[in-house]
Amino acid sequence: MTAQPELFRDQFPYTAPPRIVFDGGDVPTALPDDIFITDTTFRDGQQARPPYTVDQISALFDLLHRLSGPNGVIRQSEFFLYSPKDREAAYRCMEKGYRFPEVTAWIRAVKQDFALVKEMGVKETGILTSISDYHIFQKLGMTREQAMRQYLDIVEAALAAGIRPRCHLEDVTRADIPGMVIPFVKRLTELSKESGIPVKVRLCDTMGLGVSYPGAALPRSVPKLVHALRMETGITGDLLEWHGHNDFYKVLTNAGTAWLYGVGGINGTLLGFGERTGNTPIEALLIEYMGFTGDTSIDTTVITEMAEFFERELGYEVPPMTPFVGRQFNVTSAGIHADGVVKNEEIYNIFDTGKLLNRPLGVHVTDKAGAAGVAFWVNRQLKLEGEARVDKRHEGIKRMTEWVAEQYKDGRTTSLSDAELLGAAGRYLPKYFSAR
Template identity: 85%
Template structure:
């Protein structure tokens, strides 16, 4: 009798958004003592944008190395090996001799692909091991038994060559845990114990279907997927990774949840580039990592350097509302917010963005900014703080505020530029702006000069 695929139609009707069902079963959290990040910017990340040149890959790899910090928070970076350019890029990054991130590769579960890894001298490779019946039956046209045999043959070949295999369990959030995932991972643990070589398992939430909610049912429950693997296969946290997608806006939440319930590594990409809606942004993972561990050894200002590189060299315009890297992350437009920031910047700033991201607070001056917003811009432009700040009640500030309001009488909707504001400031506060040129206006305020 032909094996029928398990498609979980009660959760994935296809004719409607996926259902989130609950059975009330909850599992305990188990945050590992050592959590880390891995990178797939040059593999999954390149599937969602124009391919990087070898030189661009080298530069981004240098950024990843710097962002890894002294503790090597970003442990590995994976590469395609199929074209000469892919191989040239991998070689160039390997030749840098960095301990972190380690260069790894990615192949399909076929032996001819494995030959590429041996030729390159790479010590670890990812292997595509699609795990749901959507992939095994509907894409590959195999039975579970046939798929498992093929996967295990390639893993065995890797072990015989002394190479660490990393099995990518594609589409795990639509997979049968009891019937396929757990038996397969048990086999991998056995092979690892027999060979003495660690076999890693990457849990791939390929469609972004994972949920973090307590009591949610398998196969969508991130906590229960991880708990089942840890308790029923014997695999350890250091050999588990999570790889998510953002199809349902859950990519960072699911990644953090995976850490909390026992996964050691989270896989992501710079700026979140990845198929369809993207992968977990590495810059977001780094901030989450710091929040969970208290580790402040990483120079987070590198995040801003990376975003500026994408804008300058790769012609990527970061959406302004993007957390940590967008131009709006710490820029206020409302007068009442600006008034609060003048009193104490912690009131409306997520953390010290000036110190941690090299992104000082900014303000958009519009008719909504009020005298507080105007005063904030002037004081920031002049570098005045504490008792040296010009009060919003200063006559010049008040007159400049009236001027700002007048600019909007004919229906203007855009904020005033730094050049416009400097011209007005020189008129209404001349004693503070002697010798200033309009060309220098954008150099200090930051509201128009950070990321476009």
């Protein structure tokens, strides 16, 4: 192993954005038969927001259980164990007796942390095994040999205690794949075979540097990284996880790519909370999982319940344009779009959001909505469908549309509220609405 750190300065100059280098090679896809999700809402997710209370963790864990569905799509949820509150939360969730998600732990690669895992009776723990030379040389002040020996000592201690170890390869997309990552994972697979206990490997794209592009070079190429580990170490997809960050807006794409090239599990958090730009949102992973597998057993309306819990109980305002959970994600404002929606909502809706998310398609009524937008809002309020709908050519709709235009003559820029629209509807459509 090298005595000097390999920092890949051709790709990571630091004084400029990272370069995406191409070597022209490509590797085949290898989507596993069994793909799944793991959760780190109570570990990485808590590093980006005020800590949850024990009661809040318990309630969110119930939502994760319901989102797991009958097939246990969300297999595990990891917890810190350092404080009495951390341990109380883990115990509370373990006592629920759910098969999915299983409660697991997270520790540093030091023996005093491992003692906490044994004391708690947790069956699996993540172990921080920083893998790039940025971390080994510059953070830990070690050589590669010293770091690997320390990591393996903790893994061997876990195996001796009958605990499943999960090695978190921190900063893997800046690591020397053939020189450090593959030798380490090879040794882990050997220990797994010798002990008869599965040793898992989590590939941590700590800085969000992974890319999915065909022909991109290591260490940033997600396809080549996963392929190299499977081919060179013999590790199987069920023992591989991907943990991504969103520093370069690639978090969901890289997660789907990791699945596609052979990783079994993708690690994420509710609403994507995580250090800096966050982790892969579990709600997005569930939709992606359904796209890959065709599994429709999940009650996806729980996604909306989860987002409402964050707003109601935690005081978090979900950014309005957030896919699947933001107030505006399936709300159109343009009149021409509203006209299409009136004819068939499938034209401008991503899927049946009313059925799958309990979030019917909506329209913002502004001066851009036109008669079609006003008619859509009226029919949504009245729950009218098919031939029972009020047509955009109805005299009351025309007059209400003229009223809408009047509201914007003085430069108003905000959409009209339901209260304002109900008042106007009472005046111009008295047959359907009471006057206000």
